[in-house]
Amino acid sequence: MDAERDQTPRSEKILTDLQDVYPRLSPQLRRAAHYLIDRPDEIAFTSMRQLAERANVQPATMVRLAQALGFDGYESLREPFRDALRRQPAGFGQRARKLLARTSRRRKGRALAQLANEMVASDRDNLSLSLEAIGSDELAEAAGVLAGARRIYVVGQRSLFPAAFYVHYACSMFREEMILMDGNGGTFADRLRGMTDADAMLVFSFEPYSRGAVEATEFAATRGAAIVAVTDSLVSPLSSLTKHMLLVGTDTPALFKSVVPVLSIAQVLVAQILAQGGQAALSSVAESEQQLETFGAYWTEADRVRVPDDAGDAGDDSPGVREDAASFDHKTEQRGS
Amino acid sequence: MDAERDQTPRSEKILTDLQDVYPRLSPQLRRAAHYLIDRPDEIAFTSMRQLAERANVQPATMVRLAQALGFDGYESLREPFRDALRRQPAGFGQRARKLLARTSRRRKGRALAQLANEMVASDRDNLSLSLEAIGSDELAEAAGVLAGARRIYVVGQRSLFPAAFYVHYACSMFREEMILMDGNGGTFADRLRGMTDADAMLVFSFEPYSRGAVEATEFAATRGAAIVAVTDSLVSPLSSLTKHMLLVGTDTPALFKSVVPVLSIAQVLVAQILAQGGQAALSSVAESEQQLETFGAYWTEADRVRVPDDAGDAGDDSPGVREDAASFDHKTEQRGS
DNA sequence: GAATGATTGAATCAGTTGTTTCATAGGGCT
DNA sequence: AGCCCTATGAAACAACTGATTCAATCATTC
Known part of the structure; x- marks a missing residue:
């Protein structure tokens, strides 16, 4: 009984089992399992219906998933997770680390870890400071x-090109007339x-200010276009060109400046x-996504290689699927790849 | 570490409050309070009726106790205790939903600020959680x-192309044989x-997993290349292809997933x-920068636009900045330097 | 192309949830 | 005694819970 009290909570085993069984599940069950794997602690608190809603799945699917795992139902599947949470509120990270860690710790790793x-x-x-400052x-x-x-020109060069690209990409999902200034x-x-x-024009530029970005902004200013500049200093070459200047921090212990705050602001x-x-933009996004989907741009669960026989795809462990899960054996379908 | 960012959960405060109020409670309420104080974590999972039964108290008494403490009812009293046990910071999804509902209200600017x-x-x-998890x-x-x-292939599509681009760009400053997989x-x-x-191969891919990224990774796997995957789930299509999987969070109240944690990890x-x-890499960076400078890639102070005709003063320090920057004055002081 | 069987979505079930209401019981006060 | 007010218990409520059922759908096979 109390043999497994210390080390591995039952919930952990369920989750690893879940991963093992995953490739053999039906699409809908996978979606449910996916959500469960990503947010294991939700199940402890959330009701079946709420959980199903968040996972975009029918309520009944959660029951089916539980039964597929060998449990009586949702309630008995939830029990172990509650137990695990009850005794030790350990970090979600602990689990991931345990699963993935085959690390032989080195001495050198310490300094890197600290970095x-x-x-x-x-x-x-930087994140909080930047938003506060702006x-x-x-x-x-x-x-x-x-x-x-009418149009939005997005400018960002070198290490800030990611920010420009992101804005262009994301806004293109719901808006036309987005122009990305790549070279x-x-x-x-x-x-x-x-x-x-x-x-x-939306321009990103940090010191050292890339010439192209500055010149593009100057040009925009002569054309009378509105300019929004995301930059790092009040005396940046952009500051005299715009009324809308968003200052963000870039401090980091590393050699290169951090682009994280910029991207956060870009996302905002x-x-x-x-x-x-408004609503029009929202439906544009939905439309774009659907278009991408029908275009086959995304990988779908149907593309997953199914393992007909026993074979843990997770790695060399082969932790052993619980025998209750043997009920998947008859589902030996291989889809066209 | 700062992983324990909850120094004082709300539940703790409730318990101390409970002890303060205790003497002023009626006998029945005391009995309920007594049980709650002794077994605080029970309330997170147990239903009102079950709890009442164990405490030898009427079900309604639990509601009354909650209300006596200033809560709406049993449910809202339970919430803090659940949060305390929860591993992830309080309900992302919940917050998002609340926000969406709020956006439709008339005070739009307020909602935007809150967003x-x-x-x-x-x-x-996400930042701290991701690093902790990894x-x-x-x-x-x-x-x-x-x-x-020997070579590093960097893959990232769509909203994750910024991450791939950044890694490629930054590493190219000190390393050869970097290959960016853009289309x-x-x-x-x-x-x-x-x-x-x-x-x-370093691959970035989140749900919905773009087909190209997955296929490229599969190809790399067949070639026997080492694969480092930055992704969002243990059951991502990449998880079966690599030993080095770095899980990062993407939750955000906004419509699109956040790429900020990915970029932070990329920077690391x-x-x-x-x-x-080592030292060789460092000097490579210096060399690269110098090369860029002599190449005229960067804007320098000498390039600063002088105000030619209008508004007389054409001092070379920072003439045009002043008046425009006046509107930023209050921001300047908050930020310090 | 029809048949088969797994998979899914919607409707439905009895039981439980948290909460409210109402009537009774108790105790202090004039 | 009377009255008033709080405290308590019991019942009722609508909403929700987990679970089951059945028809429709899908992919596959003969």
Whole structure:
């Protein structure tokens, strides 16, 4: 009884079993299992229906999943998770680490580990500081300017190209007339043609300020376009060109500056532009996603290689599927790959 | 560490409050309170009726006790105790839903400001959770694998292309044989030619997993290349293909998933690859930067626009900045430097 | 192309949930 | 005694719980 009290809670075993059985589950059951695997602790508190809703699954599917795992029903599946949570509120990370860790700890790893911790910690700090410094009002105003523009030109070079790309990509899901200023084939400046004062430019630039970004912004200023600049200093070359300047921090223990705060702000901008687009924007997103889906851009569960016989795909462990789960054996379907 | 960011859960406060109020309670309420004080964690899971039975009290008494403490009812009294046990920070999904409902209200600017705050807040949470979940040891090991490879193929599509681009860009500053898998001109797969088991692949992929990323990873696996996958689930299609899987969170109140944690991890990886490159890598960075500078890639102070005709003063320090920056004054002081 | 069987969605079930209501019981006060 | 007010118990409530059933759908095989 109390043999397994210390080490491995029953819930852990269930989760590993779940992963083993996963490839043999039906699509709908997979979706349920997927959610359960990602958020194991939810099941302890959440009711079947709520959980099903969050996993985009019929309520009954949760029961079926539980039964497929050899339990009587949802309630008995939930019990172990409650127990596990009751005795020790350990971190979600512990589990992932346990599952994946085959680490032989090195001495050298210590310094690296500390670097990792410090970098992430400073990103955390930067995030809150940046938003606080900018002020959400100003942010909303900048987003409003962008949302109201005819076209939005997005500029970001080198390490800030990711931010520009992200904004362009995300906004293109619900909005036309997004222009990303990449330098593909040396056509950087060409894109600026046709810019008017009805347009807006969103520019990301940190020190050292890349020439292209600055010049593009200057050009936009002469055309009378509204400019929103995400930059790192009040005396950045962009500051004299715009009323909407969003200052973000970049401090990090690492050699390169951190782009995390920029991307966070970029995401907020996108969300606010989206919000100002109203219902039309939302349905545009849905439409875009659906289009991508029918286009086959996404990998689907149907593409997963199914293992007909016993074979743990998770690795060399072969932790042994619980015998109750043997009820999957008859489901030996192999889909077209 | 700061993983214990809840220094004082609300549930603790409730318990001390309970003890304070205790003497003023009626006999029946005391009995209920007594049981609650002795077994505080029971309330998180047990139903009102069951709890009442164990405490030898009427079911309604539990409600009355909750109300006596200032809560709406048993449910709202239970919430803090559940939160305390919960591993993840309080309900992302819940917050998102609340936010969505709120957005439809008339005070739009208010909602936008709150959206910004909550997005950044959840990014913050995601950062620490992700690093904790991954574990710095594993992170260092993954970086070691990449650093030791002959070539590094970097894969990331759609919203995760920023991460791939960043890693490629940053690592190219100190390392050769970096290959970014962009789809420029439809040449996505072509880049994989020549991959051997001496190489490594760094792939970013979240749900919905883009087909190209998965297929590229599968190909790399057949070639025997080392694979480091940054993904969002233990049952992601990449999980069966690699030993080095780095799990990161993506929760955000906004419509799109957050890429911030991914980029943070990407930065850490870059820093660690750089660190393992030693002095040679460092000087490579310096060299690269210098080369960029002489190449004129960066804007310099000498390039600052002088105000030619209007508003007389054309001082070379920072003439145009002043008046525009006046509107930012209050922000400046908050931020410090 | 029809037949088969697994898989799914919707409706439905009895039981339980948290909460409210109401009537009774108790105890202090004039 | 009377009255008033709180405390308590019991019942009723609507909403929700987990679970079951059945028809429709899908993919596969003959």
